[in-house]
Amino acid sequence: MASIMDLARRAQVSPTTVSRVLNNSSHPVSEAVRQRVLQAARELDYRPNALARAMITRRTQIVGVIVGDSSDPYFSTIVRGIETEARAHGYLVIICNTDRDPLVEQTHLRLLHDYQVDGIIFAGGSRHDCNSLSTVLDELRQDDVALVALNPHTVVAAEVRVDNVAAAREMTEHLLALGHRRIALIGGPEELTTTADRLQGYRQALAAAGVPFDPELVWPGAFTFESGVQAARRYLATADRPTALFAANDQTAIGAMAVLRQAGIRIPEDVSVAGFDDIEQARYVFPTLTTISVPMHRLGVEGMRHLLDQLAGKEPPELLCLPYCLQIRDSTGPPLAPS
């Protein structure tokens, strides 16, 4: 692989000059020399060594992304947004899965640090119960690694998110307005703030409507299809069935619907089902899923922009809130026998 030295020799100039030409430096270079260098670069198929450059400039043009599971539609859509924006600015993105394991997360963070990434985006999956994480974060901050958190405000960093509390409240209000009074909430992983937020919104709406909160109606979930399956089984085994199921994410809702249908339960006649996130599939399941539309792709794009701004020395807002939108589709309707 040709180095800058090879180029210099061939163009009969110093490596310094080559560097100036190749980087469009503001330092003046005569047109004749510039052409000679460019010519040599073409002839030798010259490609700059990004590592060597990074060592000097102290900028790698690489960002790391921490996700719970990159094969989850929620995360993969966010990552796509990040990657698109990153590429547009000449950045590369390294992807790291944690499966929500704080230890794995730390290991990844350290590794990204070793590779001198310019910034790190936390796309979720962080937990709030891990204090050794803050040590790593401090090390990162000390070395001016830009940090951005998406949606979960677990990591103390600049944040881009939607108002999960308000969104969950709005969905619950929609259900209440239809006449539902017994609404089960299928939650997400307990340690996530997202889960807590959505539960809070649910409770707020109930309180505002004067419907007593029943802890028996808060069912566990894990943001997976399988956890929706579990929840549906629980529903089927319940004597005093709720008339609506509000799942804290779409996969859970879709998994639940699959089981309910097989059991002969009609949606929304027998039970309404609502989700959260609005993953692409939500429009293609049967019945189409009522859900909260979270701008996942944009979350990624804005997160990356925010990162870029930090790197450029700007002082962007610490918290950027993106709009969500209640999507009413076919999976919710009035209860057959309003209570």
Add this chain to the structure above:
Amino acid sequence: MASIMDLARRAQVSPTTVSRVLNNSSHPVSEAVRQRVLQAARELDYRPNALARAMITRRTQIVGVIVGDSSDPYFSTIVRGIETEARAHGYLVIICNTDRDPLVEQTHLRLLHDYQVDGIIFAGGSRHDCNSLSTVLDELRQDDVALVALNPHTVVAAEVRVDNVAAAREMTEHLLALGHRRIALIGGPEELTTTADRLQGYRQALAAAGVPFDPELVWPGAFTFESGVQAARRYLATADRPTALFAANDQTAIGAMAVLRQAGIRIPEDVSVAGFDDIEQARYVFPTLTTISVPMHRLGVEGMRHLLDQLAGKEPPELLCLPYCLQIRDSTGPPLAPS
């Protein structure tokens, strides 16, 4: 950030010794010195600069992954497999989306080259009509960048795949066995070999069964939900409707089913629908989707292993074929009025 020099000073040894201790070099180091170095490393929160190391060792421990769209469940599952295996071996993965644009692909390849990645995995989305691509590939090979292609044999490189022809044939046979004679094939992007393979398998099965091939029954698709929607509209507008729809991937099948259902078409009574890939949703749609189970996660894992083997100087097989599996679910059944 503490450098190896800082460590050397604090531990009262040479940088060389520090390096030897930290890398568990085979070169002997006295226990006393080793402890001193380790102690100093702990005190200074020392982290090695991976870039500097990479410059010397000529190994970055980074692999690049080229995908059409990382938010597509097919690709995202493969990527997950790659990442899992990569992490287990201390590798980082950079993800690059091409949207199947050969120019974007080339740009990415060059950039990955600049960053001295140890290897590149082509997870799909390559086209066979781009010869300037081969120039880049040659450059890569020249610099000993390990190359692995997944599923599409577009890129000339070591390959891990499933037998798409046989799988499509098997699915078509399943449909024929049910009594279908008019089976429409909804294809994928034309330039993909995967698309061509699946069409070929379809034709082979028809020929073997003595059913004449009707070009009118090969409909365009794009591996997206939306293209399934289009195909379903075409079905609805067709006078002499086929009794079965074989979509070249699951998203297409699911998109089609959504429209058909809304139009009051019963599946599989009025029309059977089959997919390809077996993405997670296939089990949760209604009716559950008959499809070809492609081991996407394993494709990623094996692809990464193959890459690692190449890097280790082993000579792994040029072509590794992974098993697929016909998954018969509820979306296919005998035609109401067998022709």
Add this chain to the structure above:
DNA sequence: GTGAAAGCGCTAACAG
């Protein structure tokens, strides 16, 4: 306008 020299942080000969 151009170039020489220094050095980013690390590892790999080669000595001792």
Add this chain to the structure above:
DNA sequence: CTGTTAGCGCTTTCAC
């Protein structure tokens, strides 16, 4: 067992 020297490929003072 330990250290000295050199250098990966590049950018950046600083001098001319």
